[in-house]
Amino acid sequence: MKVGLFGFGKAGRAVATVLLQSKEAYLCWVIRKSKVLQHRSVPEFLGIEHDEPGLIYSKDEFTPEQLFDKYPVDVIIDFSSAEAILSYGEEAAKRGITIVTAISAYPTETVALLKKLARKTRVLWSPNITIGINFLMMAAKILKTIAPYTDIEIIEEHFKNKKEVSGTAIKISEALSLPETDIKSVRAGGIVGRHEVIFGFPYQTVRLIHESIQREAFGDGVLFAALNLVHKKKGFYTMENLLIPYFNLK
Amino acid sequence: MKVGLFGFGKAGRAVATVLLQSKEAYLCWVIRKSKVLQHRSVPEFLGIEHDEPGLIYSKDEFTPEQLFDKYPVDVIIDFSSAEAILSYGEEAAKRGITIVTAISAYPTETVALLKKLARKTRVLWSPNITIGINFLMMAAKILKTIAPYTDIEIIEEHFKNKKEVSGTAIKISEALSLPETDIKSVRAGGIVGRHEVIFGFPYQTVRLIHESIQREAFGDGVLFAALNLVHKKKGFYTMENLLIPYFNLK
């Protein structure tokens, strides 16, 4: 599976690292705004040994058409900005390239564009693309259906300077129809990120806990998404859509 | 739903307490070996207010036929001994009474009997009938399928005098195809029971934790099983069978 990556910030680099270490994906190129790292080898820059080094290009070197002609890929992973897809989206969809985007928020028009592109190719958009968090959210929803009489509480812990309530915790509270105001936020030192959902039964307690080890634990999720989409039909997907079949026990 | 209970040890009493507090079940009677509490009211003995008190009978007061004639029930819950079903099983099955048994272990012949009875009625056998543990085991199996590359570890904590490895932890290890010898057993003070399954991803950790508050947290599970079976066809069931539909997300 040939992969191209838009965006090379902290998250983009983390994803590149996981892709380079995977046997199932081959990272062909990285596109970034700045020209600073232009034409450097991705594995060399990240200190990872690799036989076929993809290079870093700046976004103004090619039109999407030139890029996909010269360096064809099966999957695009987008950790850049909400604007990027406006330039490469149409061309990628036309060629049937799978698009996986983890941009936090898109304007309404861009969401509409994503859905339009999804008529021609597979498009997955998931602002939180980690497997652990998505699994936790789905498992919690199931347990709530099994035991609707339990009390559910959400605790999220993050580093001192995180001002706002965790977006992931808000998503969990929405998934469980709990008031966002009930989330307990702990801010202490350098905690990377910890989410805990507590189910209180009369005589037992179930705790589902997710701990981030590094702020950019997206790599596994991206790889999972890309590998899963390959076998899917055209259409618009979320991480939850991809995980559902795993929950359909027999 | 009219319920009859065999067995009134610690677990039986806990189940009776949950049934008495439920609006969906009505506990008609309790059968026990000893004559000590004969004809006492169950709610009064347990200190729970209740309008229609079921009584405690000793097992030699009636034949199963007399019992079911005089005090008909929809569901039998069995927390007594592996022998009890030998006496009441056939008669209950003939009448289509649902049987929920939580006996730890049955001899092979009795398991065969259970399956024979299941041709005539709904029979559920689950040595560990708590919702939390069964949920945890199923959720863990799913996460292993989603992320087969994770390292999975099981820690169980119990009170000092528990000599053997937790049977529940062994079940979890079997469900996850992990060697039983890998279970980490903590024995300390009066810990009632705690099971933790850890999934180690490269950059994140997922922990599924079940904590027992009282050693007999069976009541919720029994009530869940009884209420769910009502709508099912004849046949042999486990807690897992009843929970599967909740996992079938769409």
Added chain:
Amino acid sequence: MKVGLFGFGKAGRAVATVLLQSKEAYLCWVIRKSKVLQHRSVPEFLGIEHDEPGLIYSKDEFTPEQLFDKYPVDVIIDFSSAEAILSYGEEAAKRGITIVTAISAYPTETVALLKKLARKTRVLWSPNITIGINFLMMAAKILKTIAPYTDIEIIEEHFKNKKEVSGTAIKISEALSLPETDIKSVRAGGIVGRHEVIFGFPYQTVRLIHESIQREAFGDGVLFAALNLVHKKKGFYTMENLLIPYFNLK
């Protein structure tokens, strides 16, 4: 060490259980308001085997003078009510009987009385007399002094119906000079009681956790207090006073 116990509610019974199981204390009698259990044997009532059974008396059977004459003790443990000490205090202090009281709150005049009695005997008053909580509070204070730059957060978890913020959590927040409003309160199912103090360092986190297994975990603390006071001078003590010497490492 001969012990007399005032109060035989949930907490009193828990303390009696620990005393009966200890080799160092001998529970001579229990005094309670009600006459219901009058003259029953304490170990028999609690289902504990014991050679020298102390009996349950009702408080109107004796004057303190008669009681201490007939059944002399070294230590009085008071889990009854804020009024009890008004009747037995003077007589006990005169005889040099150690007084250990765990009453939640005393009116100002009674606190003054306690201090007056402390001129004649050893008086310990600690509304929260569990070893674990007192240790946790002192250890937390020390860590704050060692690392004043850490962020400290307190989470307390209790059963659903506990309306108010945990008094123990408030004490911990006071000990650490943290605003009471910062305490995160989780209310879920049947959780007996869990207090966690989190110290956030830039690159590490320290968590001090206390979990109650039964709502009345006072026994160990009472026994610890009684055994420790024996070797102390007359005076007024708290649990913290008794624990300090253990912290004075060399």
Added chain:
Amino acid sequence: MKVGLFGFGKAGRAVATVLLQSKEAYLCWVIRKSKVLQHRSVPEFLGIEHDEPGLIYSKDEFTPEQLFDKYPVDVIIDFSSAEAILSYGEEAAKRGITIVTAISAYPTETVALLKKLARKTRVLWSPNITIGINFLMMAAKILKTIAPYTDIEIIEEHFKNKKEVSGTAIKISEALSLPETDIKSVRAGGIVGRHEVIFGFPYQTVRLIHESIQREAFGDGVLFAALNLVHKKKGFYTMENLLIPYFNLK
């Protein structure tokens, strides 16, 4: 406080980062074996803004005498190798420079040298110099003395590829006189490091937990050690020695 640092591997860089961010210490220079980074500015290399940049020198550029003449310091921090002190030790001690070394293991002769140097200056050696772990170890020892009847269990969790039992966990077990073989070792994914000491009381549980966020959480401890030693007499110290006064409550 002027500081010089020997060693610039992962741990050395982490320590340099904390020193550069501190207002109480000024990092004058770093000495390393290799010439690769020779004469580069430490803050610039680490991406930290700083007014007075110390430089990186290679160890063969100066004799200790030349180094301390040209760039005098109050404290030396040694994260290099067991041999380094053989060259700089005598000269530093002669000048009364405080020495803080975190080398994992020294040959017996070098330990003897450390103690000899300690006759002339303050020497602190602590293979594990994190505040959290040292605090946890001391607090655990205290709780064991308070409640010798508790069951104590140690769980340590680390990344998959850590083969051996955690050295820190072994130290904790030694401090508590527990058999090293009882330590429960969890190996899963990318867990940086987690140590938990569980105290099991009959009706309560105390858990002391240390979580490392980055493998090199030494900086705080080093800074704490250096700042504390300044006011001490000549002599040989460990982290425990420096922490003891904080435990001496009044």
